[in-house]
Amino acid sequence: xxxxxQHPSWVICKSGTSVKIECRSLDFQATTMFWYRQxxxxxxxxxxxSNEGSKATYEQGVEKDKFLINHAxxxxxxxxVTSAHPEDSSFYICSATGQQGWVTEAFFGQGTRLTVx
Amino acid sequence: AQSVTQLDSQVPVFEExxxxxxxxxxxxxxxxxxxxxxxxxxxxxxxxxxLSGSTLVKGINGFEAEFNKSQTSFHxxxxxVHISDTAEYFCAVSxxxxxxxxRALTFGSGTRLQVQP
Numbered sequence: 001x002x003x004x005x006q007h008p009s010w011v012i013c014k015s016g017t018s019v020k021i022e023c024r025s026l027d028f029q030a031t032t033m034f035w036y037r038q039x040x041x042x043x044x045x046x047x048x049x050s051n052e053g054s055k056a057t058y059e060q061g062v063e064k065d066k067f068l069i070n071h072a073x074x075x076x077x078x079x080x081v082t083s084a085h086p087e088d089s090s091f092y093i094c095s096a097t098g099q100q101g102w103v104t105e106a107f108f109g110q111g112t113r114l115t116v117x
Numbered sequence: 118a119q120s121v122t123q124l125d126s127q128v129p130v131f132e133e134x135x136x137x138x139x140x141x142x143x144x145x146x147x148x149x150x151x152x153x154x155x156x157x158x159x160x161x162x163x164x165x166x167x168l169s170g171s172t173l174v175k176g177i178n179g180f181e182a183e184f185n186k187s188q189t190s191f192h193x194x195x196x197x198v199h200i201s202d203t204a205e206y207f208c209a210v211s212x213x214x215x216x217x218x219x220r221a222l223t224f225g226s227g228t229r230l231q232v233q234p
Contacts (some may be wrong), residue, residue, distance in 0.1 A: 108161040
């Protein structure tokens, strides 16, 4: 299967600072990337969908000014948590998919554990 | 709108015993169905998926699932579990939308499989 690399795997930041998380597709062109958030012992909730070269589409209740998503290339999408606060502490996971014939699903990154102190 | 219900939050089972993790979904349209496994602080790994065709789907690590349209279920089974199967399991659905599995997923709340020696 395809490989999606997410970086960093964990990060601790101070309240009020911004954190950037990268999601890269290593062996295919990711025309669409999805960003999910997972609270402890809970399921994954879709935050936003980004198509390469377009503005991301955010799910209801997700603040687009707080969670900035950039998908400027076919192999990289970034999620920036701006002015992070403790309630933003969570596990963030990206997935990516493409239009190539062999890419028949969205592949997940390893996730990023964000802790805001 | 779609939803996924995983009836059991935890399933304890002894090693080498069979196991079934239950998943029911609701949707006004036909769906694609997935089972993922998540190990602590890691991303998601696809176990199997149902897109069309045979209702019995075989996946990795000896898992299989059966799609039952009349009961709107997609239960996951394994005839003999190992300690290494201890993990969180998520059932998910996606709207086909003509793009196979390339759309965002709606996840169930997850089932913690605990395999005991």
